Amino acid sequence: MTPLRIAGGRVYDPANGIDGDVRDICIDDGRIVADVPSSAPRLDARGMVVMPGGVDMHCHVASGSVNVARRLLPEDHAQHPALAPVLDDLATIPRSGSAGLVPTTFTTGYRYAGLGYTTVFDAAVAPLMARSAHAQLDDTPIVDGGFFVLLGNDDYLLRQIDAGERERAREYAAWLLGASGAYAIKAVNPGGIELWKRGSRERTELDQALGSSRVTPRAILETLADSAIALGLPHPLHIHCNNLGLPDNASTTLATMAALEGRRAHFTHLQFHSYGTSGDGAWRSAAREVIEYVNAHPSLSGDVGQVMLGPAVTLTADAPVEYLLHRSSGRKWANVDIELETGCGVVPHEYKERNAVAALQWAIGLELFLLSSDPWRVVLSTDHPNGGSFMSYPALIRLLMDRAHRDEQIKRVEPKLLAGSTLADGIAREYTLGEIAIITRAGPAKLLGLRDKGHLGVGADADVTVYVPDADAEKMFATTRYVVKGGTLVVEEGQLRRAPAGRRLHVRPSFDAAVTADIEHHFNQYSTVRFANYPVGDLRDASVPLAPSGAR
Numbered sequence: 001m002t003p004l005r006i007a008g009g010r011v012y013d014p015a016n017g018i019d020g021d022v023r024d025i026c027i028d029d030g031r032i033v034a035d036v037p038s039s040a041p042r043l044d045a046r047g048m049v050v051m052p053g054g055v056d057m058h059c060h061v062a063s064g065s066v067n068v069a070r071r072l073l074p075e076d077h078a079q080h081p082a083l084a085p086v087l088d089d090l091a092t093i094p095r096s097g098s099a100g101l102v103p104t105t106f107t108t109g110y111r112y113a114g115l116g117y118t119t120v121f122d123a124a125v126a127p128l129m130a131r132s133a134h135a136q137l138d139d140t141p142i143v144d145g146g147f148f149v150l151l152g153n154d155d156y157l158l159r160q161i162d163a164g165e166r167e168r169a170r171e172y173a174a175w176l177l178g179a180s181g182a183y184a185i186k187a188v189n190p191g192g193i194e195l196w197k198r199g200s201r202e203r204t205e206l207d208q209a210l211g212s213s214r215v216t217p218r219a220i221l222e223t224l225a226d227s228a229i230a231l232g233l234p235h236p237l238h239i240h241c242n243n244l245g246l247p248d249n250a251s252t253t254l255a256t257m258a259a260l261e262g263r264r265a266h267f268t269h270l271q272f273h274s275y276g277t278s279g280d281g282a283w284r285s286a287a288r289e290v291i292e293y294v295n296a297h298p299s300l301s302g303d304v305g306q307v308m309l310g311p312a313v314t315l316t317a318d319a320p321v322e323y324l325l326h327r328s329s330g331r332k333w334a335n336v337d338i339e340l341e342t343g344c345g346v347v348p349h350e351y352k353e354r355n356a357v358a359a360l361q362w363a364i365g366l367e368l369f370l371l372s373s374d375p376w377r378v379v380l381s382t383d384h385p386n387g388g389s390f391m392s393y394p395a396l397i398r399l400l401m402d403r404a405h406r407d408e409q410i411k412r413v414e415p416k417l418l419a420g421s422t423l424a425d426g427i428a429r430e431y432t433l434g435e436i437a438i439i440t441r442a443g444p445a446k447l448l449g450l451r452d453k454g455h456l457g458v459g460a461d462a463d464v465t466v467y468v469p470d471a472d473a474e475k476m477f478a479t480t481r482y483v484v485k486g487g488t489l490v491v492e493e494g495q496l497r498r499a500p501a502g503r504r505l506h507v508r509p510s511f512d513a514a515v516t517a518d519i520e521h522h523f524n525q526y527s528t529v530r531f532a533n534y535p536v537g538d539l540r541d542a543s544v545p546l547a548p549s550g551a552r
């Protein structure tokens with residue numbers, strides 16, 4: 001890898017306190033360095049905006065459910081063929097595919113890089129699907145990344161909680177993270193999926209018993225949040241709360257946050273969990289209550305899960321949500337019961353601007369962004385493809401940066417449920433470029449505990465994006481002039497030219513070896529998979545170091 005100087009751009013590197021200063025960024029051997037010889041190749045970035053590569057901490061691009069969605073939606077593929085790029089690098093075979101809402105693997109990598117994103121995490125992989133997820137990530141070029149493994153409705157875990165064996169539950173989580181090659185623990189509708197499998201069709205309450213009164217959503221959340229902290233994981237428990245998408249679920253969200261008081265915890269796609277009801281039972285925004293709670297509690301973080309008006313694909317381990325959505329919309333669906341571990345459903349969806357609930361969801365996401373007091377803790381996501389495609393991030397950035405444009409859009413959507421929404425009353429805030437750099441790269445990198453990502457300080461991974469400024473922020477962020485990934489120039493003069501393999505980011509906490517005999521016994525009793533076949537092997541990159549607290 002040759003040294004490189006990105007010269008004279010306006011640099012936005014919030015982690016290092018740099019907010020639009022004109023300076024050079026120097027790169028050698030895949031890392032940011034203080035300087036390179038004046039003879040080193042240079043990119044002229046004068047008049048351009050330079051940021052660290054984007055970090056998407058919550059999307060769905062490489063899991064069993066993503067593959068189910070790909071199979072369910074052949075029409076999406078047929079409508080969006082994606083030609084192979086013309087690469088300069090003769091050692092890499094350029095690949096065609098399809099784009100649309102659930103792109104094929106290679107196209108996913110190319111398109112993320114084209115937007116200036118260089119790190120991407122799939123937020124929900126069932127342990128049994130881990131091999132498939134790694135295979136998909138192997139075929140998703142350019143971007144570094146990994147996935148969060150699903151726990152929270154898993155039979156073995158629930159049995160440990162029932163037996164009062166929370167320490168063994170923690171050892172199990174440690175074993176599972178390493179066995180699946182995951183980066184973090186994800187809880188989706190903790191306990192609620194299992195209750196649904198057992199026939200419940202009601203809302204899930206935090207203290208609802210799953211058979212035994214010792215096993216409740218609260219107990220599951222406490223066990224997993226404590227495990228993530230005790231194991232020294234770089235990212236805390238990543239929580240998709242109970243009752244996603246239901247009116248008045250903000251009460252569940254706030255109760256969950258209170259249940260984890262004082263612990264580090266990340267609450268994902270907050271928008272889908274910030275609904276209230278008004279006196280007459282109609283839906284209303286509860287964004288203000290939720291975001292004010294987050295603002296006041298520094299141990300909590302979140303991503304928004306913005307709904308973008310237009311087509312989407314909902315895909316989630318939260319099978320009961322998909323069941324309700326399928327029933328109410330009549331759209332086709334697929335649902336997979338991943339035996340002892342979790343559920344998984346897929347329903348195509350459209351957020352129509354004249355649909356009152358869709359307009360409310362859209363408005364709630366924007367309220368969360370605009371009322372957040374700390375961009376480092378509330379970051380950008382659309383829960384791709386649930387709220388909309390990652391390809392809509394530039395349009396979302398424009399909504400945040402451009403009040404006049406936003407106010408025009410508000411006039412177009414169905415106003416019926418927007419009464420009482422702060423957005424409808426007008427919010428003047430406009431995100432600055434520095435704040436956009438926080439919510440799309442520096443913030444997510446920090447929340448993920450990725451010390452070498454999301455910033456341009458000496459020693460950081462040389463992941464750099466160069467944009468051409470434009471008064472229209474959507475236009476600005478939809479294309480990149482240059483993207484450097486790990487020191488390789490992948491986008492040159494706006495064209496994708498190189499597509500090196502990305503690096504796998506995963507953890508391997510130590511655990512008490514005595515626990516494996518018990519897990520193996522459980523597998524032999526109940527699972528269709530042999531224990532020895534379960535762990536993934538041969539991950540191509542070393543694991544990410546844990547925090548010192550993890551060295552037990």
Ligand SMILES: [Zn+2]
Pocket residue numbers: 058059060123124269383386
């Ligand atoms: Zn998600």
